[in-house]
Every structure is written in structure tokens, then in C-alpha cells.
Amino acid sequence: MEGTKLNADKILVAYFIQKGKETSGSKKIAERAVAALKNKGLEATEYAITPVETYPEDKATFETVTKIEKETRTRPAIVDKVGKMQDYKYIILVAPNWYDDVPMAVYTFFDEYDFGGKRVIPVINHDGSGHDKVRESIRHFLPHTWVTDGVGITGESDDEAAIAEAIEQLFQQSTSKY
Numbered sequence: 001m002e003g004t005k006l007n008a009d010k011i012l013v014a015y016f017i018q019k020g021k022e023t024s025g026s027k028k029i030a031e032r033a034v035a036a037l038k039n040k041g042l043e044a045t046e047y048a049i050t051p052v053e054t055y056p057e058d059k060a061t062f063e064t065v066t067k068i069e070k071e072t073r074t075r076p077a078i079v080d081k082v083g084k085m086q087d088y089k090y091i092i093l094v095a096p097n098w099y100d101d102v103p104m105a106v107y108t109f110f111d112e113y114d115f116g117g118k119r120v121i122p123v124i125n126h127d128g129s130g131h132d133k134v135r136e137s138i139r140h141f142l143p144h145t146w147v148t149d150g151v152g153i154t155g156e157s158d159d160e161a162a163i164a165e166a167i168e169q170l171f172q173q174s175t176s177k178y
Contacts, residue, residue: 011037011089011091012082013030013034013037013094014030015047016103017049018051018055025153026096029163033123047080049078051076053077067099069103073107075105075107076105076108078105078108085113091121092170093123097127100133102124102134102138107141110141116145120146122147123150123153123163123166125154126154131152150169
């Protein structure tokens with residue numbers, strides 16, 4: 001049974017959340033993904049990619065800070081580590097689209113582990129555009145990883161279907177050379 005093999009390889013649902021935020025769109029989507037996996041008889045571990053520093057509350061200042069992070073490819077420190085990352089073969093990555101990319105703290109997460117031979121399914125929370133650009137940025141950054149097409153979620157109204165589509169990508173036959 002395919003589900004049994006997936007559990008043997010372990011699934012990580014990693015999501016981005018800003019420090020000091022109790023909830024976020026990414027966290028809600030990640031929780032729904034874990035519940036959907038459980039309904040399919042699959043276990044998953046949640047991991048929050050949380051920057052050490054708090055982002056400004058003021059929208060204009062927030063945008064300035066995050067745009068500078070992107071332009072300079074800054075790698076903000078993150079709070080926690082994933083225990084035994086080598087045990088996870090499948091990673092469902094839930095993150096917002098910030099300027100046609102993921103937040104730079106997600107790249108800190110990528111930098112800290114070997115993603116070679118893993119499958120990453122990007123689930124990008126966005127305002128209606130940019131999912132393809134984000135996926136291509138991740139593929140470019142993780143050249144030895146199979147980054148699937150993933151899904152884009154524009155709001156809570158379409159997240160169940162998108163999450164189901166992302167989970168189906170766990171079962172795809174690999175077309176990656178890695």
C-alpha cells in the first residue's frame with residue numbers, strides 16, 4: 001500500500017509564521033494539511049519556520065524591511081531546528097508569496113538541511129498571482145530536490161481542494177533525476 005510506504009519515509013509539513021503571531025494563513029493551511037493526511041491514514045509532523053526577529057507591525061515599514069531582505073538575500077535566523085531531518089523524505093511546504101518568492105526565512109530553513117533526494121510540495125498562499133514564480137525560485141534554489149508543481153491557495157474558500165491536490169502529489173511517480 002502506498003500510504004504505508006509514505007509513513008515509513010515520514011512526512012513533514014513545514015510552514016512559515018512570523019514571530020509573535022499566534023495564527024497565520026500558512027499555519028491554518030498546514031493544520032488542515034495534517035488533518036487531511038491523518039484522514040488518509042498518514043502521519044505527519046508539523047514544523048513552524050519562525051524567524052527569531054519580529055517583523056514591524058506597520059505595513060509600510062514591514063514592506064520596506066521584507067523587500068530589503070529579498071533584495072539582499074538576507075537569511076534571517078530561525079527559532080527551532082527540525083529533529084532528524086534525514087528521516088523526512090516528503091516535505092509539504094506552506095508559505096506566503098512575498099514579492100514572487102517565499103519569505104527569506106524559508107531559505108534559511110533550506111540552507112540548514114540537505115534536501116537532496118527529498119520531495120518538496122510547495123503550497124503557496126497568495127493573492128491570485130505568483131505561485132509559478134515562487135515554485136521556480138524554490139526549484140532553482142534546490143536543484144537536487146524534486147520540487148513538484150505544488151498548489152496555490154488564494155483564500156480559505158479553495159484550500160480543501162488545493163490541499164487534496166498537494167497530498168496527491170505525494171503519490172506521483174518521480175520524474176526527477178534526484
